Amino acid sequence: MMREVQTIIIGAGQAGLSVAYWLQKSSSAYLILEAEGEAGASWRNRYDSLRLFTPARYSSLPGLSMLLPGRSYPNKEDVVEYLNAYARKFNLKIKLNCRVNKLEKRDNHFVVHTNSETYICVNVVVATGAFQDPFIPLYSSKPADSILQLHSSEYRNPGQLKQGPVLVVGAGNSAAQIAEEVSVYYPTYMVVRDKIAFAPSSILGVSIFFWLDWLGLMKAPPETASARLLMRKGKDVYANELKQLIKEGKVLIKPFIKSFEDTKVIFTDGTCLEVSTIIWATGFRNKYDWIAIPGAKNDKGELLHRNGISFVDGLYFIGLPWQTSRGSSLLLGVGRDAQMIVETLLQRDCQRKVLHVN
Numbered sequence: 001m002m003r004e005v006q007t008i009i010i011g012a013g014q015a016g017l018s019v020a021y022w023l024q025k026s027s028s029a030y031l032i033l034e035a036e037g038e039a040g041a042s043w044r045n046r047y048d049s050l051r052l053f054t055p056a057r058y059s060s061l062p063g064l065s066m067l068l069p070g071r072s073y074p075n076k077e078d079v080v081e082y083l084n085a086y087a088r089k090f091n092l093k094i095k096l097n098c099r100v101n102k103l104e105k106r107d108n109h110f111v112v113h114t115n116s117e118t119y120i121c122v123n124v125v126v127a128t129g130a131f132q133d134p135f136i137p138l139y140s141s142k143p144a145d146s147i148l149q150l151h152s153s154e155y156r157n158p159g160q161l162k163q164g165p166v167l168v169v170g171a172g173n174s175a176a177q178i179a180e181e182v183s184v185y186y187p188t189y190m191v192v193r194d195k196i197a198f199a200p201s202s203i204l205g206v207s208i209f210f211w212l213d214w215l216g217l218m219k220a221p222p223e224t225a226s227a228r229l230l231m232r233k234g235k236d237v238y239a240n241e242l243k244q245l246i247k248e249g250k251v252l253i254k255p256f257i258k259s260f261e262d263t264k265v266i267f268t269d270g271t272c273l274e275v276s277t278i279i280w281a282t283g284f285r286n287k288y289d290w291i292a293i294p295g296a297k298n299d300k301g302e303l304l305h306r307n308g309i310s311f312v313d314g315l316y317f318i319g320l321p322w323q324t325s326r327g328s329s330l331l332l333g334v335g336r337d338a339q340m341i342v343e344t345l346l347q348r349d350c351q352r353k354v355l356h357v358n
Contacts, residue, residue: 015319016127018338040083164276175281
């Protein structure tokens with residue numbers, strides 16, 4: 001049996017909820033399909049000490065502010081509670097524990113195959129987020145089996161780790177937070193390809209995100225000079241504590257990994273290090289093998305779109321890094337992108353109706 005819905009949203013994180021909010025305001029029929037048992041479940045599955053690098057006042061979706069002191073930095077539980085409160089507040093239509101296995105297009109309709117039902121719809125918004133397939137780089141040799149290896153998506157707290165030196169591979173905000181925490185308990189090293197792009201969390205006592213927003217940098221399109229400058233600079237790391245720990249020698253920086261010899265890590269500068277644990281804070285790769293629609297992806301499996309609007313009619317994407325601006329994959333920017341996506345979606349729906357009538 002197939003169920004018919006005007007629009008299917010895949011994923012109930014901040015991106016999917018934002019799209020649902022704008023669709024509900026327009027009285028357009030939709031349903032969110034969420035693989036896990038609650039909204040924002042991907043946040044729940046991350047490390048225990050995680051905190052946003054954006055203050056609460058810059059971490060809200062359209063229509064509902066996060067009920068925390070504006071200058072505080074929400075932890076992962078705060079985010080999960082907020083996203084579920086958001087879904088309840090607006091009575092958003094979500095089907096939980098419904099994993100999409102395949103998406104295809106037949107004639108003018110999409111067919112969404114899940115673990116429980118099959119749906120037919122006119123529009124699909126893919127809102128599966130940026131944390132899909134953990135990435136660990138390959139080397140010519142492998143670490144010894146006695147070394148505990150965890151991707152940052154598997155790390156929860158220092159209690160998981162083996163006694164002895166810990167190597168954190170990566171230089172982003174997750175790597176920084178994990179290294180700070182682990183360094184209290186174990187000798188800690190970080191593998192950094194380039195210099196860590198430390199940035200102040202505030203200037204003159206005011207959040208850096210106020211200044212970025214005031215200067216228009218959070219909304220600057222990717223093709224503008226200011227946005228290209230930010231992209232070349234790379235991701236800012238808001239970790240003043242880590243900066244101090246490195247200065248004091250409590251976290252030591254190592255260059256890129258060349259190879260492994262048993263329990264030793266060999267670095268490109270010729271030095272080596274015996275480690276007990278490696279935490280791979282090396283990010284994620286998008287995984288869209290379940291999208292079986294010609295023209296939706298290129299030969300490398302990368303999504304083809306402009307500002308989240310696919311070249312396949314009726315297909316949309318949201319929550320992608322630099323989709324329309326620096327803020328696209330953040331809580332503070334995804335609501336704006338969602339509004340743009342929904343406006344385009346509704347306009348196309350109206351055009352289809354006119355064509356159908358004529």
